[in-house]
Amino acid sequence: xxxxxxxxxxxxxxxxxxxxxxxxxxxRDDLVQAAMMKLMAAMGDREVGxxxxxxxxxxxxxDEIRRVRARREVAIGDVEEGAIPAARSASPExxxxxxxLGAGIRDCLQGLVETRRRAVTLHLIGYTVPEVGxxxxxxxxxxxxxxxxxxxxLRECLRRKELAP
Amino acid sequence: MSGRDQELQRLREAFAAGxxxxxxxxxxxxxxxxxxxxxxxxxxxxxxxxxxxxxCAACAEAWRLAKDLAGQPAPAAxxxxxxxxRGNQLAARRARFRWIAATMVTxxxxxxxxxxxxxxxxxxxEREPIFRGKExxxxxxxPEDRPLPRSGAVLRWEAPPGAVCDVTFSPEDLSFTRTIAxxxxxxxxxxxxxxxxxxxxxxxxxxxxxxxxxxxxxxxxTFANRLE
Numbered sequence: 001x002x003x004x005x006x007x008x009x010x011x012x013x014x015x016x017x018x019x020x021x022x023x024x025x026x027x028r029d030d031l032v033q034a035a036m037m038k039l040m041a042a043m044g045d046r047e048v049g050x051x052x053x054x055x056x057x058x059x060x061x062x063d064e065i066r067r068v069r070a071r072r073e074v075a076i077g078d079v080e081e082g083a084i085p086a087a088r089s090a091s092p093e094x095x096x097x098x099x100x101l102g103a104g105i106r107d108c109l110q111g112l113v114e115t116r117r118r119a120v121t122l123h124l125i126g127y128t129v130p131e132v133g134x135x136x137x138x139x140x141x142x143x144x145x146x147x148x149x150x151x152x153x154l155r156e157c158l159r160r161k162e163l164a165p
Numbered sequence: 166m167s168g169r170d171q172e173l174q175r176l177r178e179a180f181a182a183g184x185x186x187x188x189x190x191x192x193x194x195x196x197x198x199x200x201x202x203x204x205x206x207x208x209x210x211x212x213x214x215x216x217x218x219x220x221c222a223a224c225a226e227a228w229r230l231a232k233d234l235a236g237q238p239a240p241a242a243x244x245x246x247x248x249x250x251r252g253n254q255l256a257a258r259r260a261r262f263r264w265i266a267a268t269m270v271t272x273x274x275x276x277x278x279x280x281x282x283x284x285x286x287x288x289x290x291e292r293e294p295i296f297r298g299k300e301x302x303x304x305x306x307x308p309e310d311r312p313l314p315r316s317g318a319v320l321r322w323e324a325p326p327g328a329v330c331d332v333t334f335s336p337e338d339l340s341f342t343r344t345i346a347x348x349x350x351x352x353x354x355x356x357x358x359x360x361x362x363x364x365x366x367x368x369x370x371x372x373x374x375x376x377x378x379x380x381x382x383x384x385x386x387t388f389a390n391r392l393e
């Protein structure tokens with residue numbers, strides 16, 4: 001069990017490093033530590049499988065991230081992201097451009113028809129066409145078509161907003 | 166990486182990382198996102214969650230984390246609504262089933278051979294390591310039956326000789342977490358100003374990570390002690 005816990009901790013650290021935004025990276029160790037403490041407190045001495053352990057660890061991590069987001073919103077309002085120490089080396093201009101692009105993507109997605117929006121959203125989350133098909137119960141060919149057309153719509157919408165990816 | 170791949174990478178990063186807003190009441194639970202990422206939800210439910218994530222960067226980010234940690238999703242629970250497409254899916258599933266069945270028969274035969282060989286040779290039995298607090302290399306020296314005083318509280322533990330320890334502590338509600346690094350004495354006086362924020366009777370949970378002289382790291386179980 002101890003070995004599996006260490007393995008899950010390493011996986012959480014890796015996932016946060018790969019995915020979380022720069023302002024959260026400065027708190028990565030605290031986030032993961034808090035999630036692991038919550039996990040260990042919940043598990044006690046019980047023997048559980050690796051899959052369940054990973055799920056509990058993930059839920060604890062996301063709860064922590066949400067708590068930090070909520071606290072941060074209350075604490076500092078709309079302070080620029082560049083003021084927060086970040087592990088990634090992005091300039092304030094790059095961070096601002098990425099935020100603007102993100103807001104543009106979300107806005108453009110609302111203008112897509114439902115099937116394209118769902119397929120493109122899952123694709124942007126990181127799923128491949130076959131994976132999107134499995135999640136939504138759609139034929140691969142159909143998903144391919146929806147992603148292709150949806151991404152074209154998205155690019156066109158971003159171009160109109162002068163937000164080149 | 167092609168230009169199109171780089172563009173997709175930029176879009177993905179911007180999509181999930183462009184907002185700092187706190188999650189709202191309508192946001193799905195982390196557990197729901199995990200189940201979605203694992204392919205454990207009905208297709209229609211996944212679609213509804215995707216609609217939400219399309220407008221919520223915090224949930225898109227949480228979903229990306231789930232995807233990263235959960236691995237490949239399983240097939241969705243419902244089939245496509247068009248009859249022709251459903252027929253195609255059924256045919257594909259039958260073909261997949263035949264392949265899986267053949268693979269399972271082969272795997273079962275291989276397992277039986279391995280078990281037979283092991284029984285004949287009397288090979289050693291592997292045991293899964295079991296985590297038990299008292300068996301850990303680090304143990305708490307703070308009695309659990311006595312509450313910690315609010316001023317002058319000291320955490321004490323026993324670690325292997327030469328260990329340099331980092332101690333992380335937090336109230337049970339995890340309203341804050343502190344890590345104090347580099348302890349070599351096996352004790353830590355808790356800062357009174359930190360404990361001042363915590364209501365009386367709260368359980369303090371804490372954990373020790375020790376770096377041993379040979380470079381390995383050992384973690385304690387999580388200890389819990391009630392505050393006065």
